[in-house]
Amino acid sequence: MQSPSSMADMIACVMALEAALLLCLPARELQAIDRSAHPYHQIDVERHARDFMEAAKKLQLYLIGLQREDLPSKPDMLRKEIAKMEEELKTKTELITKQERLLQNWRNELKDQLDKHNIELEMV
Numbered sequence: 001m002q003s004p005s006s007m008a009d010m011i012a013c014v015m016a017l018e019a020a021l022l023l024c025l026p027a028r029e030l031q032a033i034d035r036s037a038h039p040y041h042q043i044d045v046e047r048h049a050r051d052f053m054e055a056a057k058k059l060q061l062y063l064i065g066l067q068r069e070d071l072p073s074k075p076d077m078l079r080k081e082i083a084k085m086e087e088e089l090k091t092k093t094e095l096i097t098k099q100e101r102l103l104q105n106w107r108n109e110l111k112d113q114l115d116k117h118n119i120e121l122e123m124v
Helices: 004-022 027-035 039-069 075-124
Strands: none
Touching: 004 039
16 A cells, blocks of 8 residues: 555656646657757757656656565565464474484484393392
């Protein structure tokens, strides 16, 4: 959802672009200017072209800004967060299972050693 200020910015950019473009549109006038000996006609065309390019650049920057502001919706963000937590839970569960197996192996080794020592003690 766009805020009123961003909508106003976009409208202002489009209006500036349109105003700059409208001055450059009449083909007959542009043809006459090309054939004109008066240098100020060429300056007008260059000024209008520069205004148009500035307005186009502002509009492009605005649209790029909108792309950056295009954030995922709250449900999408929550889904991603839940998926990340589930992955973390899975990883930690695997780690716990691995640690439990190690502990069980150590218990078995200790039991075997205790049995060996008990057998040796009984022999003595």
